[in-house]
Amino acid sequence: MRLLEGALRTYAWGSRTAIAELCGRPVPSNHPEAEVWLGAHPADPARLLGGADPVSLLDAVDADPAGQLGDRARAEFGDRLPFLLKLLAAEEPLSLQAHPSAVQAKEGFQREESAGIPLDSPVRNYRDDSHKPELVVALTRFEVLAGFRDPHRTVELLRALEVPALDHYIALLAGQPDSSGLRALFTTWITLPPPALEALLPQILEGCVRYLSGGPGTRPYTAELRTVLGLGESYPGDAGVLASLLLNRITLQPGEGLYVAAGNLHAYLHGLAVEVMANSDNVLRGGLTPKHVDVPELLRVLDFEPLTGPVQTPSALPGTATVVYETPAPEFALTRVDLDRSGDRHPASVEFELAGPRILLCTSGSVTLRSGGTTLELEQGGAAWVAASDPELVAVARTATAQVFSAAVG
Template structure:
């Protein structure tokens, strides 16, 4: 089975007005277009072109969700739970009688939500993971040595993070000071502070960003965001691949509910040296395969056959993909199962492992 699929862009306020239309080769309509969901998630299952019903009718429920994501402004700082944390939290909130759609509910389902982002724009900017405190101190001390005096070692990260989310009056003063410093400071970290302060003035996430890696992905590079990883997408167009879950715990850059105690339970404060996900090469394919995620992203260039023994989703960026008399030309989206698909051009494939 090989079919063409489609879906309507979702108009979240942070979406870009131009990036998805440019990808699809259509005129912008002036509205923000944030995401196109590709898959079987009940929130927005893909439609099958030329048929009634949606993709669930053909392949059942996929164990992953793929999105075309276009960030025009920064998204909220957030983290996702492990499977065990999601199961416990979902059961606890059910027992407490909290409606699943309540704005203060943390766990919408009992599943983890590992995710990765693969850059389609020439530059995709994100915050991802705590960096070693020695790196943060180098950035801070170059402009204001006394800033965040309690942050001296990696072990200080949990207390510093908790204090920044405490609502203490001194936090507002630090946010204002950091915002002022950033106006004349150089480097990616300070560029991120300026961006966040412009969109979320006074938010503690402005300072939290200095604890994290500012990552600038080039076209074709990727990030992996495992459970417990604090992250936020800042700008750019990418392919996001994730577990089919809605569990999000926010910690800043948002007017939505922030549950600090629950957030502190799930955040992983272990610093990471470099959060980028390097691809392996197999049979001429670039393979992005995060350990334990349960899915992988493949990039194919040129001509080849793809054996889709299990359901796979295809994003045809250049050229075409065809099988069983069906052709999906760029820019377009396809779904395959129990089929050999001929690829010619640049195609990105998501599949379970």
């Protein structure tokens, strides 16, 4: 067991305050801080601290896969850590994107390898042969676009804009209010010629303004259309603004989760969250970005079935301090531990029963970690690596309350 120093990623959409405040650093930070990678991803592995010199977690796993990963993980995933844990802070929206299934990832990777497209090429879609299911859990109010909305509600939303130029598209979806109708409308919009897109978008944004500035009364699509307006201002002329009209607009409260399966089009809009995913870098973008958008490949992987009830409330393990975020992903399992030093509301300590590999992230307060004869103090914003060969692990609250997330193999 050793302290783990995450790899800080700075992207333009990141926050100058959220991650720095969580980790107890001065704000604002020098650059927008978007993600902290806590794992052994080759692109930016975290580092193990506490020895003579910091060691890359990737190098540590490569040097001793049996001791670090254990037999069960190796039997299923080989000599690589199958998951990646992140802190994610979005001040501005991320790109619209989807991830391939396992079959699609293998086929796409082999196809691009055969075509000789370099792994670092900006037009490369598949940088590995793995799928990328992911789970995001809100630490603050977290705003998301995820999955296609029920077509009947989307027809209602589009009609509420009162834009005559939309009538043809409304009729298209109203005549086939199912996944096929969503595919037809999305495909039409994402492939609109630039002159048609430039003519349609301003009318839609004007319709949003009219709707939002209307008189008193129930306006059920206020959040959705405010988001469309914001995206339209940030990404003028981008077909992703049209696509956002078709997606569920979701607000996660702290502690709530959202599982993003293969093919679900999504974009994280704003907030601070913990994210865990399969250790992959395969992304198909659909807009709201200057990066490469491969429309035919995106259409191959998208799942147009409407996504209903996507918000996940974790289930508590009876008599423990642990709540579990259930997903079907075999690569990862995420739990959250809420500790109370007084023992009044929650237990003051917890024993993690499953063996490593495991990454712990403290998101509130501080805890003492004990594994055999090793003891670590884990402060808010700090992380620790627990190898498969480490003895039993116990976390004890050092502050009045503490919260720790644990990522392990599913």
